Amino acid sequence: MKRMVYKMQRTGSLNRLLLSNEELSVPQPNEVTVEVKAIGLNFADFFCIHGLYKAAPKYDLIPGLEFSGIVIDKGIGVNEFAPGDKVIGVSRFGAFATHINLNKNYLMKLPDDWTFEEGASFVVQALTAYYALKELGNIQQNQIVLIHSVAGGVGIYANRIAKKFDCITIGTVGSEAKIEKMKNENVDYILVRDSNFIRSLKEILNNRKIDLLLESLTGKYFKETFNLLAPQGRAIIYGASNFATHTAFPNYLELAFKYFTRPKVDILKLIEQNRSVMGFNLIWLYDKEIYLKSLLDELIKLDLSKPCIGEIFKFDEMYKAIMKFQSGKTIGKVVVKVQ
Missing domain, CATH: 3.90.180.10 (Medium-chain alcohol dehydrogenases, catalytic domain)
Incomplete structure (x- = not known):
């Protein structure tokens, strides 16, 4: 045909x-x-x-x-x-x-x-959020979860899934306009990623630490938020929207600058601080048919909103x-x- x-x-x-x-x-x-x-x-x-x-x-x-x-x-x-x-x-x-x-x-x-x-x-956004939080993040009841780009497809489902575990969720957005449109999503705190972002985040935490960090930006805020992770805290890297361009073809000079200035983690300090950094992509899951099917079945049982x-x-x-x-x-x- x-x-x-x-x-x-x-x-x-x-x-x-x-x-x-x-x-x-x-x-x-x-x-x-x-x-x-x-x-x-x-x-x-x-x-x-x-x-x-x-x-x-x-x-x-x-x-x-x-x-x-x-x-x-x-x-x-x-x-x-x-x-x-x-x-x-x-x-x-x-x-x-x-x-x-x-x-x-x-x-x-x-x-x-x-x-x-x-x-x-x-499927893609819900499965990404679920795999990040449950399989890699080992999410537990009443944890503090920081979700970057909470107004995006993955971010919305990450918040919904975290709420199934009664977690405190802190979401970040790129502009004030997105906060109003997220009012029905039951995010505990939404912060704009501006010059006051880290200060506001610390005020919300009030000397507490972040248990799970869902990172999709891989830009300038990673280091400061990573430093707020609790012992046994986990940073889950599932995207790199910081590298996205807004034109029909890539700006390779700009991409090169972002690549060479990307945040880096000292593996020796991971041992000292008892923290973890994990990354994944769904294409890896695609090659594991039975495992992928089992995750989809688990997702359906969560009875998440449309x-x-x-x-x-x-x-x-x-x-x-x-x-x-x-x-x-x-x-x-x-x-x-x-x-």
């Missing part, structure tokens, strides 16, 4: 992301063919587009990590899904398309009361959607509606 895809013969610039027609093969054993209805955007997408994501191919790349849609065909060995089923999928790239073939282990049923847009906004959607764009507005997302001025998820 024919499908439309956004594809790059060579990464490096958004201008190389072109919409084209191509043939999609029939599903192989254990695969499902999905008619894509919505696509969720993530930081990894435009890092891939700019050629800055090591796990992504540099040539013939179809970006996209998550989507929702309707099953229209299935291969031998698929008993869990049938044509007509509404599903959510997580892919190792390839979701910027109208149709996709995917192994059944990377699909889950779309909840009955969720829209396709909500389904395409869930995703927060910031803006929805049409499929032919993909460039506009990506530029809006990387502007850093969005709340929640940016979604592309396919059909």
